Amino acid sequence: MDRYGRLFIRASLVYLGLGAFFAIHMAFADHGMAQIRFLHVHAMLAGFMAMMIFGVAYHILPRFNAKAIRFPAFIPAHFWLANIGLVGMAGLYAAGAFYAGGAPRALFGVFGSMQALGMFMFIANIWGVLGDDRVPALVNTAAPATEAPAPAAKLDMAKPEVKLRPSMKIAEILDQYPQLEQALVDEGLGDLANPAVRQSAARVVTLEMAARKNGVDLYPLLARLEGRSLMKVSAAPAPAPAPKRNGFKRGDAPTLQTLIGELLEVYPETRPVIERHYGSSCFTCPGQATETVEQTAGMHGMPPQKILDEINAIIKNSI
Numbered sequence: 001m002d003r004y005g006r007l008f009i010r011a012s013l014v015y016l017g018l019g020a021f022f023a024i025h026m027a028f029a030d031h032g033m034a035q036i037r038f039l040h041v042h043a044m045l046a047g048f049m050a051m052m053i054f055g056v057a058y059h060i061l062p063r064f065n066a067k068a069i070r071f072p073a074f075i076p077a078h079f080w081l082a083n084i085g086l087v088g089m090a091g092l093y094a095a096g097a098f099y100a101g102g103a104p105r106a107l108f109g110v111f112g113s114m115q116a117l118g119m120f121m122f123i124a125n126i127w128g129v130l131g132d133d134r135v136p137a138l139v140n141t142a143a144p145a146t147e148a149p150a151p152a153a154k155l156d157m158a159k160p161e162v163k164l165r166p167s168m169k170i171a172e173i174l175d176q177y178p179q180l181e182q183a184l185v186d187e188g189l190g191d192l193a194n195p196a197v198r199q200s201a202a203r204v205v206t207l208e209m210a211a212r213k214n215g216v217d218l219y220p221l222l223a224r225l226e227g228r229s230l231m232k233v234s235a236a237p238a239p240a241p242a243p244k245r246n247g248f249k250r251g252d253a254p255t256l257q258t259l260i261g262e263l264l265e266v267y268p269e270t271r272p273v274i275e276r277h278y279g280s281s282c283f284t285c286p287g288q289a290t291e292t293v294e295q296t297a298g299m300h301g302m303p304p305q306k307i308l309d310e311i312n313a314i315i316k317n318s319i
Helices: 003-028 033-064 074-094 102-129 170-176 178-186 207-213 218-226 230-234 260-266 268-278 280-284 293-299 304-318
Strands: none
Touching: 003 033, 003 074, 033 074, 033 102, 074 102, 170 178, 170 207, 178 218, 207 218, 260 268, 260 293, 268 280, 268 304, 293 304
């Protein structure tokens, strides 16, 4: 977990303890109830609940949707604004500044505005990583125009023609073509066809990613799922490889700032290092598109340089 995601969660636990302390105070004492109630409510809501949500959202949502945070510098600023603003508001309210007017009341407003500014930073970042909820078209309009249609006499009008793309999510495939569920199970992708998984991992794992994880040749798999001739698909020219982000290519030495996804694409022989330290689930995690060697090592409690040294040792022996 990144530093500030962890700090938000730790701060939330501190505020939970303070909220419990104020609750005990209200249970046994009658004096200062207005101040104590304010402190209790804000410690629990703006402290515990909000900061727990901030920390978890910053960690989970970019990885789940495979989208990078647009304004990473906002995250530390948000942390300090939220905490300084909350402590300042609570302290001034307890001292009676809210009802005093003048400079104390204005300062109370400044601390409240700090909290609000941090929340707007959170909105700006999280809005940008939310996935697209539009329903994709049922027909792949990008299919080659030269492909000959099946003879009319052999068309089964009760079953729509299956058109798949490597970039289609597993859940998207099952939503459009539920008849393929058993076929996915037969191909060894039954874990992603599980109804309980369709609302989580299956919505971010593409057919290409699943095939790679299970060691299945992608284009023959497409042919089998579409019910088409393997010879016809195998004769089709392979698509040009996608350009590497940041220009990382074979022959380049990975660094701590190399993206895990690029590393695995350029040097697939390094997969055993990742699997040994992080587990096989990392190969279908959408976070590999945005996380570096250093970030993933930190999230799994491993020394980043140790991971990098093992990766480079394998690359050195394979070149």
